[in-house]
Amino acid sequence: MAANAKQPVKKTDYQGKMHNLQKDMIGRYYDSLTAAAEGKGGKAVYMMISGNPVELIQAFDMIPVYPEVNALQLAVKKQALPLILAAEEMGYSTDNCAYVKADVGMYFAGRKTPFATIPEPDLILCNYVGCNVYLQWFEHLAEFSGRPIYNLDIPFNRTENGEPTEDDLRYVIKQLEEVIEVCERMTGKSLDYKKLQRIVELSGETGDLWSEIKKLTKCRPSPFDSYFDSVTMMAPLYCLRGTEDGLHFFREAYKEMKARADRHEGPLPEEKFRFVIEGPPPWPYLRQFRDMFSRWGAVAVASTYSTVGGIWEFGFRHDPARPIESIARHMLTYNLTNRNFLQRYQQIKDYVEQWNADALVIHSVKSCRLFSAGQGDMREYFTKELNVPTLLIESDLEDPRYFSEAQLRNRVDAFFESLEHRKMLVHK
Amino acid sequence: MATTQVDSTATLDSIFETCREIGQDMEFSAAKQWQQGAPGRKVFGCFQIYSPVELIHAAGALPIAVVGAGNQLEIAHADSRFQSFVCSIVKSTLELGLTSRLKFLEGMFFHSICDPARNLASVFVRNFPEMFIEYVHFPQNLASPLGKQYLENEYQRIVGNLETRLGRKITTDDLNASIALYNQIRGLLREIYEIRANRPHMIGAAETFLLTRAGTLMAPEEHLKMLQIVMDLLPKRPSRPKDRIRVVLEGSFCELPPVPLIETLEEAGCYILDDDFFRGWRWFTSDVPIQSNPLAALAESYCDRSYYSGVKHDSRETKSGHLIQMAKERKADAVIIQAAKFCEPALFDYALYRKALDDANIPHLLLEFEEKGWIFDRARSEVETFVESLMFD
Numbered sequence: 116m117a118a119n120a121k122q123p124v125k126k127t128d129y130q131g132k133m134h135n136l137q138k139d140m141i142g143r144y145y146d147s148l149t150a151a152a153e154g155k156g157g158k159a160v161y162m163m164i165s166g167n168p169v170e171l172i173q174a175f176d177m178i179p180v181y182p183e184v185n186a187l188q189l190a191v192k193k194q195a196l197p198l199i200l201a202a203e204e205m206g207y208s209t210d211n212c213a214y215v216k217a218d219v220g221m222y223f224a225g226r227k228t229p230f231a232t233i234p235e236p237d238l239i240l241c242n243y244v245g246c247n248v249y250l251q252w253f254e255h256l257a258e259f260s261g262r263p264i265y266n267l268d269i270p271f272n273r274t275e276n277g278e279p280t281e282d283d284l285r286y287v288i289k290q291l292e293e294v295i296e297v298c299e300r301m302t303g304k305s306l307d308y309k310k311l312q313r314i315v316e317l318s319g320e321t322g323d324l325w326s327e328i329k330k331l332t333k334c335r336p337s338p339f340d341s342y343f344d345s346v347t348m349m350a351p352l353y354c355l356r357g358t359e360d361g362l363h364f365f366r367e368a369y370k371e372m373k374a375r376a377d378r379h380e381g382p383l384p385e386e387k388f389r390f391v392i393e394g395p396p397p398w399p400y401l402r403q404f405r406d407m408f409s410r411w412g413a414v415a416v417a418s419t420y421s422t423v424g425g426i427w428e429f430g431f432r433h434d435p436a437r438p439i440e441s442i443a444r445h446m447l448t449y450n451l452t453n454r455n456f457l458q459r460y461q462q463i464k465d466y467v468e469q470w471n472a473d474a475l476v477i478h479s480v481k482s483c484r485l486f487s488a489g490q491g492d493m494r495e496y497f498t499k500e501l502n503v504p505t506l507l508i509e510s511d512l513e514d515p516r517y518f519s520e521a522q523l524r525n526r527v528d529a530f531f532e533s534l535e536h537r538k539m540l541v542h543k
Numbered sequence: 544m545a546t547t548q549v550d551s552t553a554t555l556d557s558i559f560e561t562c563r564e565i566g567q568d569m570e571f572s573a574a575k576q577w578q579q580g581a582p583g584r585k586v587f588g589c590f591q592i593y594s595p596v597e598l599i600h601a602a603g604a605l606p607i608a609v610v611g612a613g614n615q616l617e618i619a620h621a622d623s624r625f626q627s628f629v630c631s632i633v634k635s636t637l638e639l640g641l642t643s644r645l646k647f648l649e650g651m652f653f654h655s656i657c658d659p660a661r662n663l664a665s666v667f668v669r670n671f672p673e674m675f676i677e678y679v680h681f682p683q684n685l686a687s688p689l690g691k692q693y694l695e696n697e698y699q700r701i702v703g704n705l706e707t708r709l710g711r712k713i714t715t716d717d718l719n720a721s722i723a724l725y726n727q728i729r730g731l732l733r734e735i736y737e738i739r740a741n742r743p744h745m746i747g748a749a750e751t752f753l754l755t756r757a758g759t760l761m762a763p764e765e766h767l768k769m770l771q772i773v774m775d776l777l778p779k780r781p782s783r784p785k786d787r788i789r790v791v792l793e794g795s796f797c798e799l800p801p802v803p804l805i806e807t808l809e810e811a812g813c814y815i816l817d818d819d820f821f822r823g824w825r826w827f828t829s830d831v832p833i834q835s836n837p838l839a840a841l842a843e844s845y846c847d848r849s850y851y852s853g854v855k856h857d858s859r860e861t862k863s864g865h866l867i868q869m870a871k872e873r874k875a876d877a878v879i880i881q882a883a884k885f886c887e888p889a890l891f892d893y894a895l896y897r898k899a900l901d902d903a904n905i906p907h908l909l910l911e912f913e914e915k916g917w918i919f920d921r922a923r924s925e926v927e928t929f930v931e932s933l934m935f936d
């Protein structure tokens with residue numbers, strides 16, 4: 116039986132206080148980028164989202180710029196395709212990560228977007244945390260802009276116990292000290308250690324709240340969707356981590372979510388299925404994608420994507436007593452991208468078990484091979500070894516050409532139909 | 544079965560033929576032959592690119608390059624693990640494992656070249672739990688001296704793991720002996736490649752490729768003998784220069800191009816003076832120094848004297864500048880970028896190269912290939928057209 120025959124398509128229109136606050140704050144962040152682009156702000160430091168040392172950058176009052184966030188904003192605002200095409204015109208391949216193409220397209224189109232003018236980089240700080248595309252992306256930006264680049268090399272999580280070696284840690288700390296020197300030279304200021312400690316403390320508290328928020332989705336019903344609503348919280352987590360504003364946002368978000376949990380309120384009229392989702396969302400079609408699950412009463416209770424920029428829910432906190440070491444640890448271990456693929460399997464397994472999920476959905480995106488390469492093996496593991504119903508669907512996170520709505524909907528419908536059937540059998 | 548025996552009656556053609564057989568042999572007979580030569584011998588596979596072969600050899604084991612299956616194997620299992628948009632070498636390497644062809648290996652080495660290769664290492668760990676899987680993180684901060692120190696420690700970590708696995712000590716002398724042996728091999732290969740660059744009618748790119756590839760599938764001592772014979776025979780080879788354009792080729796540093804494709808490019812009118820297809824063990828541009836701390840020597844060599852490639856990001860120089868310099872040094876008429884299908888790093892670099900080559904007024908051509916291809920008509924006609932456009936310019 117088709118889904119629409121049995122459940123009225125009730126979209127989630129959940130828009131809490133948190134959403135407005137987020138809009139305000141991110142708006143202010145983008146205004147600061149425009150100001151910098153117009154020569155009225157601090158120095159712009161380009162960085163990647165996953166495991167970054169933004170605390171150091173904040174300590175020097177430099178402005179973090181995240182090409183990934185810019186690219187995804189362009190996709191959300193449906194501005195990405197012409198820029199992607201312009202980059203392909205330059206020689207980028209249809210097989211290259213479309214975040215890069217949208218960003219490069221935007222760079223050569225004068226760095227103007229509907230949300231901000233993006234400043235030229237004063238420093239390209241390539242925090243190489245897992246994804247190899249990062250290296251290439253920033254290498255290209257360095258060639259195009261002629262601006263200085265520092266490759267902050269983070270050894271990948273490759274040991275048997277999943278921990279960095281002592282040498283790894285030392286290597287990263289020493290590089291962070293070099294980055295401090297670079298920032299000192301650029302700004303003409305020396306590092307204010309007390310200020311850094313305060314910033315790291317803010318990050319620690321923010322991580323704490325974020326982690327508490329994520330645990331709330333263990334409740335039934337889950338008070339929010341840990342994929343589609345989490346992305347609202349990810350922007351402040353990434354762009355504003357280490358600021359009073361960022362902390363304020365998470366205090367408000369926690370209050371709001373906790374109250375919803377206490378009232379047994381969820382994002383849908385009825386929570387029928389709980390699933391874990393792996394992979395980044397299709398930004399240009401977020402709404403349509405969400406509705407494919409909502410119409411089945413399916414809520415994401417955990418997502419790996421929301422841990423790209425950091426994993427706090429298993430205990431890590433930035434520590435003001437050891438600010439640089441804790442930044443290093445965050446970059447080395449406590450983010451999704453620097454962990455190996457099997458650690459991701461384990462993370463998902465933990466989510467399925469501890470968050471009581473019925474199924475796993477793998478959204479395999481062509482652009483991002485860091486996420487996707489080998490997800491067929493992941494499916495094999497979850498279906499064959501763990502007996503977790505698993506759906507693997509393909510589209511893209513940035514390029515609208517790879518989103519075929521009807522096909523995806525059919526796959527999602529077929530999956531939840533059989534899941535429903537399975538549930539019924541179990542109940543009988 | 545391919546045998547590595549090359550004797551005094553060998554001719555260049557027979558040597559290349561032997562190499563071709565060894566390179567296509569996905570049962571790895573040449574390596575197994577070495578393995579069976581004495582009890583307890585271990586063989587380790589190395590996925591692309593900068594494989595630390597000296598460490599493995601110093602442990603008394605044989606490193607071989609396990610780098611896909613060309614067109615010798617149909618992918619029947621691995622394509623359900625890796626999606627359609629992932630390069631072929633990743634799938635065919637996994638397929639080798641899933642079809643039990645890698646059972647004779649003690650382990651596999653992978654390293655941080657790209658996202659699919661990294662995830663492949665994990666997939667190997669899960670699917671072949673009995674294997675020793677080592678993942679080497681090569682530093683990407685080459686501008687700071689920290690990168691070198693880090694790599695020395697990383698090598699030390701791997702040596703420690705090998706010692707534990709194999710139950711033997713790896714001494715400084717062991718390491719230096721292995722470095723010396725591979726230096727010799729690399730030295731000969733460099734000479735042969737140099738002959739090709741200067742007198743490309745003497746030996747072709749497909750032929751040097753065959754020599755390099757076979758060397759990664761057999762005992763290095765045997766390979767060394769083979770190269771010495773080649774060096775003896777090469778000056779006596781009758782040959783005449785042909786009317787061809789001079790090109791350097793870039794972008795095939797990982798997935799192996801089919802040998803007939805390389806031959807096609809040559810027949811279509813190109814002298815390939817320099818290339819990056821499959822550096823094999825020859826990835827240092829000069830000898831690794833023999834010194835009291837061999838791991839430091841290897842680490843320093845990676846940082847300061849290894850070939851650049853799409854997967855090494857050295858912020859001390861621009862990548863496109865490097866390519867243009869090479870083209871100028873070789874007095875090349877043109878550059879061919881030959882990228883493996885779905886190879887993200889190579890395809891990224893093309894965008895960079897294209898702009899720089901245009902700015903420098905160097906003609907260039909982009910070709911995409913797959914290891915499993917076997918009809919090259921399209922490549923032939925594209926190259927022929929390109930060559931004609933240059934010849935009649």
Ligand code: SF4
Nearest residue numbers: 212246248483484485
């Ligand atoms: S490959 Fe994935 S992680 Fe890497 S830049 Fe692209 S989207 Fe980001």
Ligand code: SF4
Nearest residue numbers: 630657797798886887
């Ligand atoms: S061919 Fe390219 S994408 Fe594939 S493993 Fe090699 S470097 Fe990675």
